Amino acid sequence: MSAVRFSGVSKNYGPVVALAGLDLDVAEGEFLSLLGPSGSGKSTTLGLLAGLIDADGGKIEIAGRDVTALPPEKRDLAMVFQNYALYPHLTVAENIAFPLEARKPKPDAAEIAKKVEAVAQSLGIGPLLARYPREISGGQQQRVALGRAMVRDPKVFLLDEPLSNLDARLRIRMRRDLKALHAQLGSTIVYVTHDQSEAMTLSSRIAIFNHGKLQQVAPPAEIYDRPANAFVANFVGDREMNFLDGKLTTQGGAPGFVFAGGVVPLIASAAAVAGNGALRLGIRAEAIEPTRDGGALRGSVILAELAGPDLFLTVRLGDGAEIVARADPRAFTAREGEAVSLALDPARIHLFDAETGIARHHGAA
Numbered sequence: 001m002s003a004v005r006f007s008g009v010s011k012n013y014g015p016v017v018a019l020a021g022l023d024l025d026v027a028e029g030e031f032l033s034l035l036g037p038s039g040s041g042k043s044t045t046l047g048l049l050a051g052l053i054d055a056d057g058g059k060i061e062i063a064g065r066d067v068t069a070l071p072p073e074k075r076d077l078a079m080v081f082q083n084y085a086l087y088p089h090l091t092v093a094e095n096i097a098f099p100l101e102a103r104k105p106k107p108d109a110a111e112i113a114k115k116v117e118a119v120a121q122s123l124g125i126g127p128l129l130a131r132y133p134r135e136i137s138g139g140q141q142q143r144v145a146l147g148r149a150m151v152r153d154p155k156v157f158l159l160d161e162p163l164s165n166l167d168a169r170l171r172i173r174m175r176r177d178l179k180a181l182h183a184q185l186g187s188t189i190v191y192v193t194h195d196q197s198e199a200m201t202l203s204s205r206i207a208i209f210n211h212g213k214l215q216q217v218a219p220p221a222e223i224y225d226r227p228a229n230a231f232v233a234n235f236v237g238d239r240e241m242n243f244l245d246g247k248l249t250t251q252g253g254a255p256g257f258v259f260a261g262g263v264v265p266l267i268a269s270a271a272a273v274a275g276n277g278a279l280r281l282g283i284r285a286e287a288i289e290p291t292r293d294g295g296a297l298r299g300s301v302i303l304a305e306l307a308g309p310d311l312f313l314t315v316r317l318g319d320g321a322e323i324v325a326r327a328d329p330r331a332f333t334a335r336e337g338e339a340v341s342l343a344l345d346p347a348r349i350h351l352f353d354a355e356t357g358i359a360r361h362h363g364a365a
């Protein structure tokens with residue numbers, strides 16, 4: 001039985017399609033991220049699941065029970081929002097205990113104290129219980145907000161961008177804590193983020209949205225290596241994907257991709273891509289090796305960016321197209337204005353239908 005199931009769920013705001021016919025299953029114990037750009041329908045999906053938003057159509061089930069018409073308090077969920085606002089006049093312990101104090105019938109004081117203690121221990125905030133929110137750091141406040149959700153022992157946790165208020169370093173540490181917490185609790189988590197690296201590191205699976213439509217749902221590695229379409233391919237990864245417009249060619253039996261700037265060799269199975277329609281080749285910077293010569297394409301460096309261990313070279317090809325390649329600066333460097341050659345790894349080339357963007361071939365078979 002799925003922990004959560006959406007069947008044909010939709011939501012419109014006047015002419016705006018916030019969510020279009022969503023079908024999605026979340027497995028028991030899964031950490032599922034909802035990922036997509038601003039306005040793509042992530043919070044709408046979470047709000048529908050929480051019961052804060054009414055669906056226009058479709059069915060939502062939690063642990064096999066139809067909750068579509070149930071109010072939020074009957075859904076057995078705990079939600080942590082981006083602005084996790086703690087009660088400033090209550091201590092950490094009182095903040096965490098709050099949902100239990102509000103419960104009817106109210107558990108007795110010893111039971112509440114025991115539960116608060118256990119939750120605080122697992123979050124590493126045991127020593128902070130007597131402090132007030134203003135007396136602890138942002139990351140600690142974040143953990144208190146999580147603790148407040150955890151004491152309720154919900155069927156499913158819903159988290160909407162819970163780390164977005166934290167600075168970059170702290171966010172990465174909280175990611176690790178969240179992952180450990182998930183492993184320890186084994187609970188089902190539905191997590192909203194627009195940060196692709198956060199989704200990639202945390203999730204068992206990622207559901208990618210664009211314009212209210214689910215684009216793909218798959219484990220992170222599959223999303224990265226076998227994106228369902230050009231939107232997904234471009235949205236994940238630290239940098240934008242490189243795209244070239246052209247079509248298939250077979251010269252001397254070996255398949256290649258021909259475009260205005262030259263011919264790129266492909267793996268043999270690419271020959272199976274049917275038809276000779278317009279295609280878009282996609283490849284990430286790390287799959288392109290800049291060399292002095294010997295690559296399939298030539299161009300000149302228009303921008304060289306050293307980013308820690310990587311040197312990113314933006315290269316303008318003969319036809320005017322620009323491509324970004326990643327080099328290891330200890331092995332290869334080039335300056336702006338220099339001519340370089342580019343070798344594209346055929347095992348990491350993706351081909352998309354130029355019109356629909358749907359993937360037709362992945363070099364990683």
Ligand SMILES: Nc1ncnc2c1ncn2[C@@H]1O[C@H](COP(=O)(O)OP(=O)(O)OP(=O)(O)O)[C@@H](O)[C@H]1O
Nearest residue numbers: 013016017018037038039040041042043044045194
């Ligand atoms: N109450 C509302 N009234 C009208 N339009 C709304 C309302 N809530 C959301 N929308 C619209 O629905 C679409 C989806 O919004 P949603 O909040 O789900 O996006 P999101 O993916 O969470 O974006 P973000 O990353 O910016 O939080 C957007 O176009 C948004 O403007």
Ligand SMILES: [Mg+2]
Nearest residue numbers: 042043044192
């Ligand atoms: Mg949102």
